[in-house]
Amino acid sequence: MNDASPSAGEPRGAIARLARAIGWINGIAVGLSAAGILVSLGLIAWAVVMRYVFNRPPVWTDEVVGFMLVGIVMLAAAQSLRRGEHIGVDILVARLGPRGRFWAQLWSSLSVLVVSVIFIVNGWRTAMFARQLGILTEGNLEIPVYWLQLFLPLGGLMMLLVSLEAIARLLAGAPSLASQAQRSEEAD
Numbered sequence: 203m204n205d206a207s208p209s210a211g212e213p214r215g216a217i218a219r220l221a222r223a224i225g226w227i228n229g230i231a232v233g234l235s236a237a238g239i240l241v242s243l244g245l246i247a248w249a250v251v252m253r254y255v256f257n258r259p260p261v262w263t264d265e266v267v268g269f270m271l272v273g274i275v276m277l278a279a280a281q282s283l284r285r286g287e288h289i290g291v292d293i294l295v296a297r298l299g300p301r302g303r304f305w306a307q308l309w310s311s312l313s314v315l316v317v318s319v320i321f322i323v324n325g326w327r328t329a330m331f332a333r334q335l336g337i338l339t340e341g342n343l344e345i346p347v348y349w350l351q352l353f354l355p356l357g358g359l360m361m362l363l364v365s366l367e368a369i370a371r372l373l374a375g376a377p378s379l380a381s382q383a384q385r386s387e388e389a390d
Contacts, residue, residue, distance in 0.1 A: 276357030321358025
């Protein structure tokens with residue numbers, strides 16, 4: 203078999219294109235999340251040095267790091283879901299037969315899809331309401347709250363895409379996201 207053809211059990215056609223697109227989008231989001239972690243680490247280290255070496259603690263770093271944490275989590279949540287790293291009842295699912303496992307995975311993916319839609323709709327409404335009222339964060343920075351709240355529908359949209367990929371894989375008989383992630387970890 204040449205390198206261009208998919209190996210046995212790999213998704214093909216539209217599902218493979220969907221998986222690549224979602225993987226690409228999630229890769230960017232995880233990169234931004236990782237950059238956010240590094241920036242947060244740098245800000246915390248800088249704040250510690252300023253406080254204990256120069257006795258001039260910055261008053262805004264805790265706020266910025268706290269706000270960045272929201273973005274970090276929402277940007278990385280979909281990739282964690284895609285890799286099968288979200289909380290699950292693996293002991294129960296492992297005891298099920300193939301048909302039971304299919305239904306459990308489908309139920310799980312549909313549940314994530316519903317929660318994702320709630321994140322998108324309610325997150326968007328909340329952010330637009332905060333924007334309409336001109337609500338600002340408390341503290342020294344006073345930035346518009348809706349900027350932070352927009353991470354909720356963004357993260358929800360990314361989780362929605364991953365749940366759609368998971369459902370498409372299941373219905374097409376392709377390997378589930380969890381088994382795909384496990385296989386790629388074993389290959390590494």
